[in-house]
Amino acid sequence: MTEPSKKWNDLGPRFVSAVVMIAVGLLSVWIGGYLFHVLIAAVCGIMVWELVSMLDSNRSKSPLLLGGVAAVCTLAVVEIPSALAMPLVLAPSMLGLGRMEKGGVTYAVFAALIILAGFGMVELRDDFGMLWMLWLVMVVVVTDIAGYFAGRLIGGPKFWPKVSPKKTWSGTIAGWGGAAVVGGVFAMLTQAHVGLIGLSVAVSMASQLGDIAESAIKRRAGVKDSSNLIPGHGGLFDRFDGMLGAALFILIAGQIVGFPPGS
Template sequence: MSGQGGAAGRWGDLTARVLSGIVLAAAGLGAVWAGGYIFITFVSIATGLIVWELTRMMPPDVRPRSVAMGLLAGGAAFLAIYLKAGFALPILLVPAIIGFFWLPEHRRVFVPFLIFILMASFGMMSVRNEFGFPWMAWLVLVVAGTDIAGYFAGRIFGGPKFWPRISPKKTWSGTAAGWVVAMAVGWLFMPITGAGAWLIWLSALAAFASQLGDIAESAVKRRAGVKDSSALIPGHGGLFDRFDGMLGAAILVLVIMQLTGYPPGPV
């Protein structure tokens, strides 16, 4: 009985996770495929919802402003991608500046995460707009593969925890499995994108950035004393819970784009 109970506890959320994941993946990949206005709108709405969730994780006195902060962040993300870089950054910083004054007692946590979310959203839209569908599909599959491999490897193999104080469920086996799967995705996308072997190592680095994004969100939830960022997605929690890895990987790619010009142009 104990073995059955342990197995049920270990995999009890799998059905809900799979069904919700399929719906979310279909919507996300459809938006990625469509690109342009549809993808920008999708990312902007997701950004607004994630910031709404972030604000709701703050103490009760802040929560009444969650809708306003979400709308402000979503609007800033939508506008910024249509502007030149010199104007995009100030637009993205407007919600953070307002949050700085609206949340004086919580600004040390809220403002950096708000900037992180907005810059990552800008990074995702930039990858799709500037480099085309293959590169955005690569990024999505690296993050998804890292998350799925980590979930199954961690539950099958277990072992030492990666960072137990912040994210008690993450294991080194799951972390390493995520890197391996991400490198496999990079290898598969080499002929699709025309990239060299460096894409394999970039994929591993993006996987690690994705895992750091997950851990960063776990730290906020632990500080807020909540299990999930919201209950928007059955079996998954909130959008922040599902997109935390994508936010981390998108920030990495945005930085690499600015420093090196990679990824190369669309194929």
């Protein structure tokens, strides 16, 4: 097999996996309700499982246990009154601190952030509808795509070479531009005003920070992917790191600027 052929020999599995993930994601967002809640809870639980597996691979029982607890807590957080649910946001973090031999503090912080991000996505879908959930997804996806192509076509100085050697400033800025375009389009199609453009750029930055944060964890753990769960793509944490940062940011920013801006 020639070298160019080897370069593309995972294209088939990657394409099939991507189609399945997109189909399941779009269907659950469209249906919403309890199905969407369960899917988000499962995704959060799997990401916590991957997180523990990366940070503390010697404790074979901890990843499954903590991932399961995180999934149950995430579902409970989105189903019961928010004030009552707040202890459940931190319950997996508290449980994991005593079970992990290393990486406990990193785990505790990220486990809580993962559950909060899941709560943020559910709140966005339930309170504002499918359109605004799609806006969030599109900002994250366009940021990633614009950054990928600009980084390879333009190149230039690296963003943070010690942690993510492939990311460039050109790709980072292109991601902001792509997000601004998404924000402008949604501002024209909805009652939101042009402030949505600025919010979209900020969400784009947050998604990039989520990506960088996961890269730092993988570098510390000495692994290429968070898991091998998805053929050709690695793990769910690899695919949802940007969404994690974006959902957390919109959960906080929505309390400050109002959401959608101007509507």
